[in-house]
Amino acid sequence: MASILQLISGLVELIWSITNHNIVMVVMASFTVLYLVYKRRVAIYLLDFNCYRPPDSLRLPMSMYVEHIVNDGFDPDAIAFQVKILARSGFSQETCIPPPLRELPIIKSLSYNKQEAETVIVTAVKDLLEKNKISPKAIDILITNSSMFSPTPSLSAMVINEFKMRSNIRSFNLSGMGCSAGIVSVSLAKDLLRVHRNSLALIVSSEILSPNWYTGKNHSMLLTNCLFRMGGAAIVLSSRVQDKNISKYKLKHVLRTNRAKDDRSYACVYQDVDLEGKTGISISKTTVSVAGEALKANMALLGPMVLPYSEQIKYGLSLVWQRRGQNKVYVPDFNKVFNHFCVHAGGKAVILAIEKGLKLKEEDMEASKMTLYRFGNTSSSSIWYELSYMEAKRKMKKGDRVWQIALGSGFKCNSAVWKCLQSIEPEKDNAWSDRIDSYPVDVPDIVKID
Template sequence: NMFPPSQDLEPFPTLEKRMAIYDENAATLSIKAIEDCIAGQLHKSEITHLITVSCTGMSAPGLDLQILEAMELPATLNRTSVNFMGCYAAIHGLKIADAFCKSQPRANVIVVCTELCTLHFQKEATADNMMSSLLFADGSAAMLIQADEHTGFRLENFYSEIALKGKKDMSWQLSGTGFLMTLTGYVPDLVRSDFNSLVKNAMEASGRPAQDVTHYCIHPGGKKILEAIEESLQLTKHDFKHSYDVLRKFGNMSSASIVFVLKNILEEIKETGQSSATIFGAAFGPGLTMETFLATYE
């Protein structure tokens, strides 16, 4: 138990203690996610690249080396760590994996996103602390990205924008008792005003009209953010059902969340026998950064 059995939770856990708990647990969750991901598809010895994604803990040697050692992966494994970028970092991980696959025709890249958000509970009854405690959760998810030509899911393009006017409205800062989250009520307003143009700009950069999108894979950052996107695109809650489903069942798991949403979308495409689909993905983080991807399924 991280917290003492005192009424005031004192002595309150230090950042050092929280990071020790992260080190004890993050690798186990990550390995389970990786094993589930590659089961029946790839032997662990065939993994050529490992990309670890996390904003809730870090050390050196870190999560990447813990996974390599525990899974007995080759010492020649290419490792990349995406740290402290927030909820949009899974898309950044996908972007790196895509670059590896384009440059190395035999690449088998694992992207694993592991977040232990609840480690950073703060006891002061501020709006930011209460919101963080209610919204954020723990989770881990892995993806296998391959260079070989396979039918099915294919990454097509990436696009990002930064709304610097929202720089102070979403932040993630270090403190002596953990990481401190700031997420103001202005974030949904920023998303509402900018998201429609973000989609148009991203699709234009891909050489595709926005009307081509059949599925929206949106990071479930919160109910108000999803509602703001609905209003901006003039769509309905049903169009974002997978985002709502993940938010309802698991909460906001930071970078891992959008991977859960993507999994649900791909399962629906397969189960309903759709011959093709165009998936637009988006997530948000400090900056205010809006990161997107475009993918197809055939």
């Protein structure tokens, strides 16, 4: 404190001499300098995170999936379509669904929805706080995101009640923001942590499946049954200086791109009712191309922040030549900047399209493909399962940079860039720790389903 007061005193004296003892100028200049000092950038650290691992008893082998849809009243065309999608999904026999969707007939009720939310969210948060010896009362900011399930009281209120958090906690509940909501939560937490300094923020990213099983005939709505699986993640961010030496990562950039003004983008992932009045989420055939357009827009913002000048110049020149009708646009080499990539495991087609579009190597997409294979599309939490995979494989070294890319309805492409602060050793409670030695595996293009 004494050194700070000496610094301020010396600063005032300097301004006093520069302004020729003009008291008004001294006051104005002093306030300006102090404001700029106060507004200096606050570092945001990722203290730790935890991904929920469903018990093996909730596994959904493909033969069981077929048995369910055959006995759940689907017509032959709907059954054949889902079997075809599942065979090409890139899934293993280990993806999981909540208990109500395992029943015959499938059970849909508010009580079961809440039970699933409590199981995933409370388990992920409890394990994270206990592992890091963080008291629930130490959490200053709480953000939950779940796109399709938004009960009253909110999911954030459920967490506060379960863990008896402080009454003055700043809590937020995000819904309807799709698979990219996890990065939206990080962005919100970053802004709040920079305002409310010396604070801890808890983020919970999940998707509740129980209320969203579709039983109609619309192929675009049947896709959600085939792609989404049970999962969730809890993350603790910090703006406390003392957490720098114990945190895993430092947040470097967060960029959000929203293309909802474009009708085609807005409608490509859309909740609606079919001709029979059954509610479902339609996933359009244009989703892959829309995702590519959103990613390009996001890259255009991120590139100048991270790419070396040589790559920026090549990209800029290619745009000039393209306007003259020559050559394709140059794709910057992001391997020169990033050591690791966490691309949202939304589906095999999306992963392959991004791999091709960014000219990434097959090993760059390993975490995304393996996450899709073992856990399926867990919505906004998938990028955390991918980061967890890299940690379990001992790939995260001090100084490494990782790029998380999240895609979701709206249509949105959001990305976060992290710098690894310490070489990370696998933890026994990592979501992959039970069988990480068996990965990576070869994923067949088509699986035979009996």
